[in-house]
Amino acid sequence: MQHDLTLHNSELLRTRNFIAGTWRAAAGGATLPVTDPANQRLIAEVPDSSADDAQQAADAAYAAFPAWRATPAKARAQVIKRWLALILANQDDLGRLISREQGKPLAEGRAEVLYAASYVEWFAEEAVRICGDVIAPPVVGRQMFAIKEPVGVVAVITPWNFPAAMIARKIAPALAAGCSVLAKPAEDTPLTALALVHLAEQAGLPAGVLNIICASRAQTPAVVDAWLADGRVRKISFTGSTPVGKHLARESAATLKKLSLELGGNAPFIVFDDADLDAAVQGLMAAKFRNGGQTCVCPNRVYVQAGVFEAFADKLAAQVGALRVGPATEADAQIGPMINERAVHKILRHIDDAVAQGAKVLVGGHRVREELGPNYIAPTVLAGATKAAALCAEETFGPVVPLFRFEQEDEVLRDANDTPFGLAAYFYSQDVRRIARVASALECGIVGINEGAVAAEAAPFGGVKESGYGREGSRHGLEDYMHIKYLCQGGLA
Numbered sequence: 001m002q003h004d005l006t007l008h009n010s011e012l013l014r015t016r017n018f019i020a021g022t023w024r025a026a027a028g029g030a031t032l033p034v035t036d037p038a039n040q041r042l043i044a045e046v047p048d049s050s051a052d053d054a055q056q057a058a059d060a061a062y063a064a065f066p067a068w069r070a071t072p073a074k075a076r077a078q079v080i081k082r083w084l085a086l087i088l089a090n091q092d093d094l095g096r097l098i099s100r101e102q103g104k105p106l107a108e109g110r111a112e113v114l115y116a117a118s119y120v121e122w123f124a125e126e127a128v129r130i131c132g133d134v135i136a137p138p139v140v141g142r143q144m145f146a147i148k149e150p151v152g153v154v155a156v157i158t159p160w161n162f163p164a165a166m167i168a169r170k171i172a173p174a175l176a177a178g179c180s181v182l183a184k185p186a187e188d189t190p191l192t193a194l195a196l197v198h199l200a201e202q203a204g205l206p207a208g209v210l211n212i213i214c215a216s217r218a219q220t221p222a223v224v225d226a227w228l229a230d231g232r233v234r235k236i237s238f239t240g241s242t243p244v245g246k247h248l249a250r251e252s253a254a255t256l257k258k259l260s261l262e263l264g265g266n267a268p269f270i271v272f273d274d275a276d277l278d279a280a281v282q283g284l285m286a287a288k289f290r291n292g293g294q295t296c297v298c299p300n301r302v303y304v305q306a307g308v309f310e311a312f313a314d315k316l317a318a319q320v321g322a323l324r325v326g327p328a329t330e331a332d333a334q335i336g337p338m339i340n341e342r343a344v345h346k347i348l349r350h351i352d353d354a355v356a357q358g359a360k361v362l363v364g365g366h367r368v369r370e371e372l373g374p375n376y377i378a379p380t381v382l383a384g385a386t387k388a389a390a391l392c393a394e395e396t397f398g399p400v401v402p403l404f405r406f407e408q409e410d411e412v413l414r415d416a417n418d419t420p421f422g423l424a425a426y427f428y429s430q431d432v433r434r435i436a437r438v439a440s441a442l443e444c445g446i447v448g449i450n451e452g453a454v455a456a457e458a459a460p461f462g463g464v465k466e467s468g469y470g471r472e473g474s475r476h477g478l479e480d481y482m483h484i485k486y487l488c489q490g491g492l493a
Ligand SMILES: NC(=O)c1ccc[n+]([C@@H]2O[C@H](COP(=O)([O-])OP(=O)(O)OC[C@H]3O[C@@H](n4cnc5c(N)ncnc54)[C@H](O)[C@@H]3O)[C@@H](O)[C@H]2O)c1
Pocket: 157, 158, 159, 160, 161, 166, 184, 185, 186, 187, 217, 220, 221, 224, 225, 239, 240, 241, 242, 244, 245, 247, 261, 262, 263, 264, 265, 295, 296, 395, 397, 423
């Protein structure tokens, strides 16, 4: 059953699983609703899959892998390029689909399509540059080679905050490497992923090479656990929360699967007293309020050196207070609804906890636009939060900026690194020696130096510590979908 989502290309609204080249309902016939976070209205219903569906998908992917692996890299690249062309040709519809099911402003939805497409383009090009080594033999009569081979069947599990980009930056390298794919998108935002798979089918991807099944939060463990227990599934590529990432790491040990884990963050954003304050404010606005703060790399703690604290706080509060909150249907909306009530409750808990411990609300701090629904939070700046505040240890994943004052560099580096997470960090300084020291001292995978917008397909994206391991994008992104085989040929003396 579908509701009022009109697309230029109506074929993009898919409400079935895609297994072995056919669109089908869940084996048990169950469905789950996909609702618009802007107003809680039903958009469509998709299959609520079970372990049976997971098994069927794994059968299909395993059967399709040998032929796809044997397909010349150039031919694989051509299919991926056709997929790219179809994604770009459907940018408007895909952008609207993203905004509708995830809630982000339409401009951000359209931009995400281009971001997703940039990964597809990157790995279409990388596919034909997979090279190995010819090794100088240490003894006479021997030839030695190191070749790269696809790992096999890959399960990709993705979050709701970037419904197109997160799945594209997994499927594209997997296909480029010659792997076959099992995809399980987030229960809140399956429609974009289903549309992308439809376009991959249109691009001529052979049946069984790419399979996608949807599942509710309740059914997802059964689906993914079936893949975890299946020895034919040789890799899990996961983007999501650290607790789920740890679960996948534990459960994949039984069959020693290769893992890529892009997990939670708790990014510090540091403003030193020698920073360009206007640039720092702009950088923070870009990093923090993209997708309403619902990104894994957005600043979660903002440290400002004492000498510039008041000036920075004033500049920031003025900009944050001017942000417009509303649904994607409002052209001037800059901050959309949060994804669901659970997310809203966490954000409000963080604000209330910080205030209870002495923080002052400079702007925001409450729900807004409640006539539209319960998921709208006012962009918020807090000053004077303590280290004991929940928002210091936990990822808020919303439009909340807690400002912390600091005196010395060594003090702020200690605080910045005082977290089990290590995904992204940002700092603003114009002192070249400080830039070198701080960039080296920060414990994370991504550092923005006088820059708040770090995402790019050419960059290795990933974290350290409990933000996971593996890298997505860049020339490193393909390695996670391949292994190296050493060939030693003797008898040539
Ligand atoms: N590092 C990154 O690139 C990155 C990107 C986006 C989001 N994230 C992180 O993801 C989190 C927010 O996304 P989320 O709420 O969708 O995360 P989540 O971990 O709840 O869900 C992510 C995916 O895992 C699935 N899942 C949930 N429970 C599972 C289980 N027991 N077994 C198998 N799969 C399960 C979900 O259905 C979803 O598809 C945040 O922590 C954010 O930092 C990280």
